[in-house]
Amino acid sequence: MTAYPTNHDIAEVFSAIADLMEILDEDRFRVQAYRRAGDVIRHLPAPLATYRARGELEQIPGVGKAIAEKIGELLDTGELPYYNRLREKVPPGVRELLRVPGIGPRTAGRLYRELGITSLAELKVAAEAGRLAALKGFGAKTIDSILQGISAAERQERRMLLAHAIDSAEALINALRAAVPALSQAAYAGSLRRGRPTVGDLDILAAADDAPAVVRAFTMLPLVARVESAGDEKASILLHNGMQADLIAVPPGMWGSALQHFTGSKAHNIHFRELALAQGLSFSEHGFRRADGTLLTCATEEEVYAAIGLPWIPPELREDEGEFEAARAGTLPCLVELSDIRADLHLHSTWSDGRADIRTMAEAARTRGYSHIAITDHSAYMGMTHGLDAERLRAQRQEIAALNAEYAARGIPFRILHGVEVDITPEGNLALPDDVLAELDIVVASAHIQLRQSPEAATERLIRAVRNPHVDIIGHPVGRMLGSRDGAPVDIDALAYAAAEHRVLLEVNSGPHRLDLDGAAVRRALASGAVITINSDAHHPDNLAWMRFGVVTARRGWAGAAQVANTWSDEALQEWLSRR
């Protein structure tokens, strides 16, 4: 473990504990407790060290006295004796057997105890040598499916980006609609509908009077490479592009309950069903089962939530992180919508590393109905070969002024703000002098290099930038790249307090690899009084469409339109910035 155990590191320990306990067949509710703690910690907006410093560890849902103590041990020593004792009972390699689809904790435990298998490689050898057949209950089909599962696990199937998942899901739905004209409704659900930054598999829901026929048609689509399982209402398939997709088909009258069930999250559904049970209703994807055995079906999600006395909850909020309490109290937020967006305040052009000139980018923005944009090319700094210095910024200013004059002359209500994306050095200085920044309409300050800093250094770096009187936006604040690097361990609360005090906007960068800030951080930042801006960071006119991913991310952070500066008019933005 690194010098600063990240939330991710610690979450991984608790997930591993849950897996090992489950393999050892320990109490399933204790297993569940560790698993939940791992999941919650993995998505926390601030470093665990920050929670502990404030004595707030036990306020984290799913973290009680015992787990809080273990977090403390991990933060202080990077070690956890309890975890080490488990690893002595079950070699860590046994855990990787769980990655094989179809192998769960019971099977993994038996493979270890009865055959001494302690890794994927050993499992493969044993399966190919026919040694698995010696186990009671292991028939030819089971062994065959394990062999297939091993190759799937070996392919290291990664979670896919939200943007790619949406493309595939929409293609799949279109294909299904074409194959089944009688389809009354079809939609994607799951983590994709909740807008998570990455998605493990596609969950497709379809409604038709003859549901089994829809399942059959689904499994026969040309996009399908292999059928994993198929019944009367569900099927699981592998697409040629490597993605896995699940379908649920229901009669139209059950659309609401099925959509709710299949959208999740798991934690949200468990909480929902507990609330239903408290009212004498047992809920499943088929509807509500009353105490007398009768079934209450729901054609819409609104009916599902209404049945237990709640308003409809937007999918982006369904993580069991307070949405039920807010729904009951009538305080659910009115979330920002893509149609609220009037500006994009972080765009590049061929003046630095963009692929289109300023006019092209501006016209793309006008096509989207925006009223203003900011052109924010890179400052000259280490590694940025085409970055702008003071002289080129002045030349760029003239080009933008000419374009604005042209729009005004043609009576077009559209304005281009002249900005820059200036680098924040590791110490928190800016790569351009103050007098140059003072000439610009708007300044985005971003860190691009040396992101592996201590929590203190990473936070101080950004806060120093916030305190610069010319900085208006902190771009992609933590600097994560999905699938390749974690973000800097920034204390979001501290950053947001400073941003609120100095009237600096925190960015939700909509780039499919970034989505930074993420939803949890947005929520935390808004709670601290900060205002955000959702920007595409487009380097090509097509990239302006990324805005939808940023909006979904902000919605996951409970953001309303008023808290998003690029939903404001140009005049309102100017007034807000000028009052710094």
Added chain:
DNA sequence: GCCGTTTTCGGCCCGACTGTTTTCAGTCG
């Protein structure tokens, strides 16, 4: 191990699908 509009003790969501079974356990979402 966590948690509280039934509870500080006694609960902890629900059902489809599969394979190998004569009635069900394991896995998955």
